[in-house]
Amino acid sequence: MLDQYKQQNPYLLALDSIIFGFDGESLKVLLVKRGVEEKTWSLMGGWLQPNEGLEQAAARILFDLTGLTNVYLEQLYAFGDPHRDPIVRTISVAYFSLVKIADYETKISEVFQARWFSIYDLPPLLFDHGDMVDLAIKRLRYKAAQHPLGFELLPEKFTIPQLKKLYDAIYNTEFDKRNFSRKILSTNLLVKLDEKQKGFSKRGAYFYQVDATKYQEINNAFLNFIPNSELAL
């Protein structure tokens, strides 16, 4: 009975994270120099430990390397080409993560050999990490079009113009500010605060915050393709 297990080859299992950040102007990915190829930039990564689940491991590695915690983390794809790591065969499960760049910027830069790169100006990457980043960008665009996850990249309090700039950056386009504002506010997901942003523009823009309660409702609402259907089995 156990024989069928013993006959099988085991493989190394790595986790790599595509970490997105937004600095107010452009969408960035966090890259490091590490290990085997010290001259090549690569994604944050590490090995699965015996007592961990995959997402748990990805979160641990993220924390170990950056001190980031409580961030948006979603499994992207499992990469398993036999020759993707030329030294030892390794399967890598890639995760993508959205972080509030401002909270951690200094910590990351000082403690680790890490840098934010614009997604439009990436250096050559280790192994298949370039493919991982490409896929992560596609996935982010795909998801952000329907799910309200842009907030994960902004501070707790943010202005509508900031949010618009983020979406402009994600889609490499320029949305109409009137339509954008109406669309975002029509979700009722944002709560307007009394406070205004100071220092950036003369007039100052109102801060908004995500309404955590309504967050859940919205997450389901985008499924409106399906009319009066019973989604539960």
Added chain:
Amino acid sequence: MLDQYKQQNPYLLALDSIIFGFDGESLKVLLVKRGVEEKTWSLMGGWLQPNEGLEQAAARILFDLTGLTNVYLEQLYAFGDPHRDPIVRTISVAYFSLVKIADYETKISEVFQARWFSIYDLPPLLFDHGDMVDLAIKRLRYKAAQHPLGFELLPEKFTIPQLKKLYDAIYNTEFDKRNFSRKILSTNLLVKLDEKQKGFSKRGAYFYQVDATKYQEINNAFLNFIPNSELAL
């Protein structure tokens, strides 16, 4: 340099496939009885071999067990809970597959201990295979709402009423046949044939076929959320 590899624990890597089929009435999943727990139904699965990529392995296993080839296959998710397999720690990469049930039905049933189960009437499943099926159903619904992949579950030639029944089954609802027909035909993805279906209804419905050339265009068109943007980096 190699030390950092040698210190790491390797893990067994399995592939499990959720295979969907449609018999004209309801959406089905193909399950088998195998290996460790002969009394429990499970997904089709097998082990990764040293010279294979993940999708390649999933395709091989699918072929070995069912004789199915050239089917729609898409990576679903990597499952890696430390205790998901109670005997030996195993990471499983799940794939979901869409097959034309009629072409292979007899072959599957005779050669292997396998059975089609309605997604609304599944038996208890091995390990976390129930979670895998749940996720696969969600993913199928999510994708089918925007991508034209329903055809993968039907014969080469099919009628609009057949297609509608398929979507009814996927979403467990009843679409309006007028709206459904208009929507499907407006994609220009289907070519009407001169032939009519015989034997099922008195009047008979026209057969249609997928226009392979237009298939690609459509696959991009659903991204119309993003106005005049340059998607390429």
Added chain:
DNA sequence: TCAAAAGTGTTCACCATACACCCATGT
């Protein structure tokens, strides 16, 4: 001739888009 499924058209409400002007304030 009748039963059963196939096929088709119109109206309405809503949403996405395009587009232009006034407002608040720091300099």
Added chain:
DNA sequence: ACATGGGTGTATGGTGAACACTTTTGA
């Protein structure tokens, strides 16, 4: 006073949803 970015309203076209009748043909 003026320059800079913030904030809002309207008109139009297209799309999704609701809804009912005629057509074909095998029994």
